[in-house]
Amino acid sequence: MANVIVIGAQWGDEGKGKITDLLSRSADVVVRSQGGVNAGHTIVVQGQTFKLHLIPSGILYPDTECIIGSGTVIDPKVLLEELAQLHRLEVSTDKLFISQTAHVTMPYHRLLDKASEEKRGKYKLGTTGRGIGPTYADKSERTGIRVLDLMNRDHLHEKLEWTINYKNGILEKLYNLEPLDPQAVIKEYLDYAEQLRPHVVDSSLKIYESIKKRKNILFEGAQGTLLDLDHGTYPYVTSSNPIAGGACVGSGVGPTVIDRVIGVAKAYTTRVGEGPFPTELKGEVGQLLGDRGAEFGTTTGRARRCGWFDAVIGRYAVRINGLDCLAITKLDVLDELKEIKVCVAYELDGQPCHHFPSNASEFARCRPIYEAFPGWQTSTSHCRTLEDLPKRALNYLKFLAELMDTPIAIVSLGASRDQTIIVEDPIHGPKRALLDANGEPVSSTNN
Ligand code: IMP
Numbered sequence: 001m002a003n004v005i006v007i008g009a010q011w012g013d014e015g016k017g018k019i020t021d022l023l024s025r026s027a028d029v030v031v032r033s034q035g036g037v038n039a040g041h042t043i044v045v046q047g048q049t050f051k052l053h054l055i056p057s058g059i060l061y062p063d064t065e066c067i068i069g070s071g072t073v074i075d076p077k078v079l080l081e082e083l084a085q086l087h088r089l090e091v092s093t094d095k096l097f098i099s100q101t102a103h104v105t106m107p108y109h110r111l112l113d114k115a116s117e118e119k120r121g122k123y124k125l126g127t128t129g130r131g132i133g134p135t136y137a138d139k140s141e142r143t144g145i146r147v148l149d150l151m152n153r154d155h156l157h158e159k160l161e162w163t164i165n166y167k168n169g170i171l172e173k174l175y176n177l178e179p180l181d182p183q184a185v186i187k188e189y190l191d192y193a194e195q196l197r198p199h200v201v202d203s204s205l206k207i208y209e210s211i212k213k214r215k216n217i218l219f220e221g222a223q224g225t226l227l228d229l230d231h232g233t234y235p236y237v238t239s240s241n242p243i244a245g246g247a248c249v250g251s252g253v254g255p256t257v258i259d260r261v262i263g264v265a266k267a268y269t270t271r272v273g274e275g276p277f278p279t280e281l282k283g284e285v286g287q288l289l290g291d292r293g294a295e296f297g298t299t300t301g302r303a304r305r306c307g308w309f310d311a312v313i314g315r316y317a318v319r320i321n322g323l324d325c326l327a328i329t330k331l332d333v334l335d336e337l338k339e340i341k342v343c344v345a346y347e348l349d350g351q352p353c354h355h356f357p358s359n360a361s362e363f364a365r366c367r368p369i370y371e372a373f374p375g376w377q378t379s380t381s382h383c384r385t386l387e388d389l390p391k392r393a394l395n396y397l398k399f400l401a402e403l404m405d406t407p408i409a410i411v412s413l414g415a416s417r418d419q420t421i422i423v424e425d426p427i428h429g430p431k432r433a434l435l436d437a438n439g440e441p442v443s444s445t446n447n
Contacts, residue, residue, distance in 0.1 A: 002259040003217040005247045006327075008224025009263035009317035011233075011271040012242070013297070013304060015329030015412055016264045017041025020220045021057040022410070022417060023262075028215035029065045030058030031207060033250030034240035035222035036073035036105055036135065038128040040298025044415045048089060051298055054079050055086070055096060056220050062092055065210070067203050070101040071240065071250020073135040074147065076192035098196060099203035100151065103144045106160075106189075107180055108167040109134040115175040125236055126273025128300050136239035147200055150193040160186050204252025211257050219247040219258075225317040226271075234360060236275025244321040262409065263323040265314060267331045267396075270304040272297050276364040279307035279343045293333040308370065310343040311403040316356035318406050327410035328397060332419075337375040340396060343368035344403060373399070381414045385421060 006023065008014045021043045024030050037053040044050075045060060054074065058064040068074065083093050109131030116134075117124045127133060138144040143163060149156050161182050168179035210217060223242040226232045231243055241249065244261045248254065268289055271277045281289065286306045289295065295304035317323060334340055346353040346366035357363045376390035383389050389397075389411075401408045411421040 003211070003219070003257050004260045004262060005219040005221065005244045005258055005321075006262045006264060007221035007244050007247070007317075007321055008227075008242060009265040009321070009323070009326070010224050010269055010310075010313060011226045011277075012039075012222075012224035012238075013270055013272065013295075014224060014264040014266050015327075016221060017043050017052070017057050018329065018412055018415065018417075018420075019262070019264050019327045019410060020218060021045075021060065022420060022422065023218055024056075024058035024061055024064055026216060027058060027064055027218035029067060029207065029210045029217045030056040031067045031069050031203075031217060031219050031247075031251045032056045032072055032222065033069040033219055033247045034071040034242060035238065036130060036132050037075045037078040038130045038132045038238060038299060039222035042298050042415070045417065050085070050089070050091075052082060053299060055082050055093075058218065058220070059086060059093060059096060060091060063095075065095045065097065065206075067097045067201075067206060067251075068099060068102060069203050069207075069251040070099040071246065072099070073103045073105050073132060073139075073240075074098065075105040075130065076150070076189065076196060080192060080195055093199075096199050097201045097203060097206060098147060098199045100146070100148045100200050101203070102147050103135055103139045104147060104150060104189075105131045105135045106145060106163075107185055108164065108171065109138070111171060111177060111180075112167070112175075115171070115177060119175070124274060126275070128273075128297075130299065133239045147196075150189060151197060151200060153190060153193075156190065156193070157186055160189065207251055207253055211253070217257075219251060221247060225263075225320055226313060228320075231320050231358075233275050233363060236273060244323075260324045261321050262325055262327055263317050263321055263406070264327045264329060265309075265317070266293075266329050267309060267334055267400075268293075269307045269310050269313070270295050271307075272300070272302050272304050276360075276366070277305055277307060278312075278346060278363075278366045278368045279310045279341075280305050281307050285337070288336070289333060292336070293330055308341045308343055308368070309400065310368070311400065312343060312346055312354065312356055312366075314400070314404045315354075318404050323406055325407045325409040326401070326404065327412065328400065328408055329412040331393060331397070331411055332379070332381040332413040334375065334393075334396075335379055335381075336377060338377065340373045340375050341370040342373070342396075342399065342403070344371050345369045371399075381419055383413055383421060384418070389421075
């Protein structure tokens with residue numbers, strides 16, 4: 001058995017949904033530990049597309065338990081829409097559990113998120129506008145509403161009445177917005193509470209019981225390393241901890257139960273929202289990556305900024321998350337390119353810089369130092385083993401593994417489950433990978 005964390009090694013949108021979906025087939029339990037409806041996973045199964053924001057992708061396997069952990073922030077309206085979507089597609093949600101200590105995103109959080117972004121003007125962060133920052137801010141300020149509160153009718157009435165009046169003061173006086181009607185909001189949320197009640201549990205206890213039964217647990221990350229509140233490109237980050245350590249905090253498990261950490265990275269880089277992005281490509285190549293990669297946010301529909309693979313960030317993700325191995329996604333997006341570049345280091349104020357600078361103004365001054373490769377200019381989306389890959393594509397992967405001193409275990413070449421080269425099952429299989437840290441192929445046969 002193995003308990004595995006899957007995290008994003010870049011700025012989110014790395015294709016974690018597909019990788020966790022693949023690994024979920026070996027998992028008994030899938031836990032989402034942070035973030036809210038700012039995340040978006042698109043999963044394609046037998047031609048059917050599922051767009052999930054909160055519910056772990058493991059829900060598509062009938063025997064897998066899915067837990068939305070206490071470090072998440074839950075927007076009940078969106079969650080119920082997701083449940084309805086799954087029901088329409090005849091997917092059972094009986095094994096979905098929601099932490100009673102997760103915080104709830106309320107209508108005033110969404111209003112405040114959008115209003116504060118507008119007020120920031122040129123200093124805006126480019127948030128998803130889903131109320132994530134204000135929900136986590138209330139959690140830290142200890143004025144948040146938790147799922148537990150939703151479940152207690154009288155208590156919710158009292159608590160929400162006070163909170164909405166307090167928030168109305170801010171909405172009206174600071175942002176010149178219409179106040180919310182406390183009674184209407186209370187009624188709406190009491191209704192949501194009844195619909196969600198059957199799913200609510202003590203999630204840490206539930207996970208612990210699974211650990212005791214030696215079940216395989218997959219901790220599914222949302223967003224990515226560089227969006228981490230503490231270790232990302234602050235202030236252009238989200239308000240939770242998407243790094244591997246955050247999975248333990250947000251699930252309520254100790255670090256000793258984790259066997260393995262898998263980092264998911266695209267074969268190039270994307271970013272949504274504001275903030276520095278050293279390898280960003282604003283011209284034709286960036287456009288091609290965006291078009292071929294369908295780089296539009298699942299949640300907001302915003303076009304993602306595209307750029308070359310950045311190995312400085314990759315190495316940082318290895319360090320901050322203690323990555324055991326990598327899953328490289330969307331390799332096929334590079335298929336048509338004549339030349340492919342990889343950022344191997346930065347130049348900062350005339351000096352080479354090999355490590356991600358945690359000082360935001362230094363990071364903004366970093367210029368990429370590239371190594372260039374001839375492209376393979378042939379389709380890879382049909383490849384199912386290492387041997388199927390064009391030599392130049394294989395060399396590209398070897399180079400990434402070497403640069404990050406981390407083996408590559410999975411390569412994804414398209415949205416479907418089968419468009420994948422996978423040699424190990426990181427949950428049941430031994431610690432073995434597709435390419436070792438020196439970039440040597442290990443094997444490409446399944447266990
Ligand atoms: P927030 O999480 O909505 O507060 O947004 C803060 C920053 O994180 C913005 O730059 C968003 O674009 C980014 N962000 C939040 N969630 C995701 C995600 O799932 N993928 C990519 N970027 C995200």
